[in-house]
Amino acid sequence: xxxxxxxxxxxxxxxxSMGKILAYSGMxxxxxxSWFPSYxxxxxGGTANVTVIISDERISSPILNKFDTAIILNQQSMDKFxxxxxxxxxxxxxxxxxxxxxxxxxxxxxxxxxxxxxxxLGLAKIFNMFVLGGYLSIKPLIDAxxxxxxxxxxxxxRRHNLIPENEKAIARGKExxxxxxxxx
Amino acid sequence: MKDIRLMKGNxxxxxxxxxxxxxxxxGYPITPQSEVxxxxxxxxxxxxxxMVVLQAESxxxxxxxxxxxxxxxKRVMTSxxxxxISLMQEGISFMAGTExxxxxxxxxxxxxxxxxxxxxxxxxxxxxxxGGHGDYKMIVLAPASVQEMYDFxxxxxxxxFKHRIQVMVLSDGAIGQMMEKVELDDQLPRLTDAEIVKKxxxxxxxxxxxxxxxxxxxxxxxxxxxEIINQNLQKKFRHIEQTEVRFERFMCDDAEYLFVAYGxxxxxxxxxxxxxxxxGLKVGLLRPIxxxxxxxxxxxRLAKQVKGMQAIEMSAGQMVEDVRLSVNxxxxxxxxxxxxxxIPAPDEVLHVxxxxxxxxxxxxxxxxxxx
Amino acid sequence: MSQLLTREEICVPENEVYHRTCLLTDAALSxxxxxxxxxxxRLIMEVIEEMNLQADTIGVAPVGCSVxxxxxxxxxxxQAAHGRAPAVATGIKRLYxxxxxxxxxxxxxxxxxxxxxxxxxxxxxxNITIFFVNNGIYGMTGGQMAPTTLPGMKTATSPFGxxxxxxxYPLKITExxxxxxxxxxxxxQSVHTPANVRKAKKAIExxxxxxxxxxxxxxxxxxxxxxxxxxMTPLESxxxxxxxxxxxxxxxDIKVPKP
Numbered sequence: 001x002x003x004x005x006x007x008x009x010x011x012x013x014x015x016x017s018m019g020k021i022l023a024y025s026g027m028x029x030x031x032x033x034s035w036f037p038s039y040x041x042x043x044x045g046g047t048a049n050v051t052v053i054i055s056d057e058r059i060s061s062p063i064l065n066k067f068d069t070a071i072i073l074n075q076q077s078m079d080k081f082x083x084x085x086x087x088x089x090x091x092x093x094x095x096x097x098x099x100x101x102x103x104x105x106x107x108x109x110x111x112x113x114x115x116x117x118x119x120x121l122g123l124a125k126i127f128n129m130f131v132l133g134g135y136l137s138i139k140p141l142i143d144a145x146x147x148x149x150x151x152x153x154x155x156x157x158r159r160h161n162l163i164p165e166n167e168k169a170i171a172r173g174k175e176x177x178x179x180x181x182x183x184x
Numbered sequence: 185m186k187d188i189r190l191m192k193g194n195x196x197x198x199x200x201x202x203x204x205x206x207x208x209x210x211g212y213p214i215t216p217q218s219e220v221x222x223x224x225x226x227x228x229x230x231x232x233x234x235m236v237v238l239q240a241e242s243x244x245x246x247x248x249x250x251x252x253x254x255x256x257x258k259r260v261m262t263s264x265x266x267x268x269i270s271l272m273q274e275g276i277s278f279m280a281g282t283e284x285x286x287x288x289x290x291x292x293x294x295x296x297x298x299x300x301x302x303x304x305x306x307x308x309x310x311x312x313x314x315g316g317h318g319d320y321k322m323i324v325l326a327p328a329s330v331q332e333m334y335d336f337x338x339x340x341x342x343x344x345f346k347h348r349i350q351v352m353v354l355s356d357g358a359i360g361q362m363m364e365k366v367e368l369d370d371q372l373p374r375l376t377d378a379e380i381v382k383k384x385x386x387x388x389x390x391x392x393x394x395x396x397x398x399x400x401x402x403x404x405x406x407x408x409x410x411e412i413i414n415q416n417l418q419k420k421f422r423h424i425e426q427t428e429v430r431f432e433r434f435m436c437d438d439a440e441y442l443f444v445a446y447g448x449x450x451x452x453x454x455x456x457x458x459x460x461x462x463x464g465l466k467v468g469l470l471r472p473i474x475x476x477x478x479x480x481x482x483x484x485r486l487a488k489q490v491k492g493m494q495a496i497e498m499s500a501g502q503m504v505e506d507v508r509l510s511v512n513x514x515x516x517x518x519x520x521x522x523x524x525x526x527i528p529a530p531d532e533v534l535h536v537x538x539x540x541x542x543x544x545x546x547x548x549x550x551x552x553x554x555x
Numbered sequence: 556m557s558q559l560l561t562r563e564e565i566c567v568p569e570n571e572v573y574h575r576t577c578l579l580t581d582a583a584l585s586x587x588x589x590x591x592x593x594x595x596x597r598l599i600m601e602v603i604e605e606m607n608l609q610a611d612t613i614g615v616a617p618v619g620c621s622v623x624x625x626x627x628x629x630x631x632x633x634q635a636a637h638g639r640a641p642a643v644a645t646g647i648k649r650l651y652x653x654x655x656x657x658x659x660x661x662x663x664x665x666x667x668x669x670x671x672x673x674x675x676x677x678x679x680x681x682n683i684t685i686f687f688v689n690n691g692i693y694g695m696t697g698g699q700m701a702p703t704t705l706p707g708m709k710t711a712t713s714p715f716g717x718x719x720x721x722x723x724y725p726l727k728i729t730e731x732x733x734x735x736x737x738x739x740x741x742x743x744q745s746v747h748t749p750a751n752v753r754k755a756k757k758a759i760e761x762x763x764x765x766x767x768x769x770x771x772x773x774x775x776x777x778x779x780x781x782x783x784x785x786x787m788t789p790l791e792s793x794x795x796x797x798x799x800x801x802x803x804x805x806x807x808d809i810k811v812p813k814p
Contacts (some may be wrong), residue, residue: 036358249643252646258650399632401625401634
């Protein structure tokens with residue numbers, strides 16, 4: 001098994017940290033992992049993206065232009081990465097702020113209204129965990145206990161009190177993901 | 185139980201030098217390698233081993249602090265990215281002239297000038313062919329993974345002291361910034377001052393009555409003596425060429441076409457080899473791990489086996505010159521590179537190899553993806 | 556009729572009024588006759604000998620006339636790139652905090668090409684000692700203008716005199732460094748008369764002592780003549796120095812430790 005993922009959105013949406021939690025969780029489950037961020041000025045407000053690979057084998061290229069899954073959180077990223085999803089792959093996006101929706105018919109497409117849900121619950125800061133939950137409900141690569149360990153590893157000790165909240169967001173994310181276009 | 189962590193390349197080498205018993209780090213922030221200094225400042229090397237970490241006022245000062253420490257027999261290092269490494273060339277040349285051991289890290293970004301902060305491999309010539317003034321070489325190690333960033337800290341210091349030479353870890357923004365699993369070793373002790381006096385009798389540790397004074401200088405105005413100094417340096421470089429070549433073969437045994445690439449480009453090519461094999465193409469990858477000394481003999485041997493070699497670099501074609509010198513015209517060698525901070529994609533480089541060596545040249549040229 | 560004394564009879568401890576420090580080598584000094592460098596070398600070596608610091612001393616030589624200082628000083632030394640001696644000394648001292656580490660630099664080295672390294676080593680309060688020989692000219696390369704060259708002074712690169720409107724002003728770097736909280740003891744001395752030599756030696760002793768006590772950066776400027784570069788006899792140059800250099804670079808302590 002090798003899963004190649006791109007997560008893309010605005011800086012500040014928790015794109016990099018979502019990728020980090022995914023990578024840590026994969027590592028805790030004894031998988032090979034890599035996490036390759038866009039870096040530089042993007043980190044401070046522009047668009048940000050991260051490539052995460054989770055695999056049972058030694059990872060070849062951490063840098064890719066075709067992905068099994070794209071998790072898209074803003075319009076620029078939609079424009080940039082819709083065509084980078086492999087045929088038969090998966091695209092999940094939060095429709096909030098999206099004016100041009102994906103049009104491909106050779107991939108699986110899901111939406112997750114994570115930002116709305118997160119604001120409703122007063123958890124806007126961990127909106128990315130709803131998205132992560134949505135992704136894991138479609139591709140359950142990593143068991144919940146390893147997600148927990150991943151959170152423990154990637155959050156600093158003084159933030160460990162927030163782990164239950166994060167897990168709640170992940171669980172809720174699994175419930176609010178909607179299929180738009182699913183291949184047979 | 186093994187200590188396995190998920191780390192950025194820059195963090196891994198910082199942890200690596202602490203555990204390799206490094207005595208001192210002197211450096212100046214620059215993207216994309218600032219995490220090295222940040223990690224060292226945050227992870228208490230002073231408490232853990234007594235290692236000194238100092239943020240200098242410039243890259244120039246950093247390299248000369250390294251000079252001072254190295255000349256006194258200590259395990260010292262600095263790190264920077266391309267523009268900062270250019271500033272350090274004076275000090276590196278002085279260390280070459282005085283045969284001082286040290287570890288240097290270049291997390292390469294695109295140039296020339298300020299260029300970009302994105303990854304690049306356009307400092308190959310600077311690292312491998314000398315860089316500063318005078319006839320000299322450094323040992324150049326090219327990590328292709330976060331684990332190697334970690335491992336080359338220890339290996340780098342070993343080679344530096346074994347040969348009294350500067351060792352440069354030539355990384356790039358991709359390897360520096362990405363996270364992978366790293367397996368950490370146990371802490372090596374730092375040498376005590378008494379051990380340094382014993383192990384490195386050349387070091388300026390203070391003149392004691394039992395020996396003449398030690399002088400570390402690259403100056404000799406007598407041309408006859410200076411020529412001998414240079415000849416001895418060259419002897420050392422030839423010896424290193426004989427003994428320290430390192431490379432990795434990936435699916436080379438039956439390969440008909442060969443990628444040659446180092447660092448993050450090699451990772452891209454590794455994937456391209458898998459893609460090619462899935463299509464039934466006999467493709468392999470030769471990854472130089474040491475760029476100086478370059479795997480000349482291995483490439484010459486492979487030249488008799490394969491039908492063509494495709495060098496892939498994030499540069500306009502630097503390493504490819506050494507590949508061509510190695511194969512000496514026996515097989516065609518093509519270059520493909522992306523510039524300015526763009527990393528080529530696996531299918532892109534496979535397509536290039538196919539175009540150059542397998543398909544008819546008349547077919548439509550591949551159009552590189554735009555980013 | 557008195558008998559002539561033999562050498563052995565003369566050379567007995569009770570007759571000794573002066574001895575050449577054993578920390579100067581037998582190499583003939585490469586400095587021009589009349590130059591102050593030789594005296595400055597001797598004073599530093601005398602102090603190191605008297606304080607029994609040879610085994611604990613690591614010196615850093617600059618680029619300039621004193622580039623070969625290690626030929627004359629019988630201590631472990633490193634030769635630094637032009638201007639970088641304070642950075643080199645920082646590297647040594649941080650890794651050997653108990654050794655005595657000093658730099659010996661000229662005006663071009665310290666106050667032009669190495670201004671950054673000098674200023675920041677001083678500002679960090681590195682526990683090193685800097686000996687700064689200021690003769691207002693680049694002696695080794697053949698008498699070019701230095702940052703400390705006086706207004707109107709003729710050099711190879713200011714053949715009609717230093718014009719401050721295009722070439723800048725003499726840099727009073729010692730006063731500048733004294734303003735930094737990182738410097739502990741800053742003084743300006745000369746070695747052109749026996750009285751000044753005695754004062755300079757006292758200043759050097761203090762600077763060495765303070766480093767042993769880990770007090771921070773000590774800075775000893777020695778205003779010196781350059782009879783060759785100034786195109787004068789040694790005597791003329793000393794007189795010219797008193798009349799022209801000292802008004803711009805007045806002798807004495809500039810910063811002394813607070814009691």
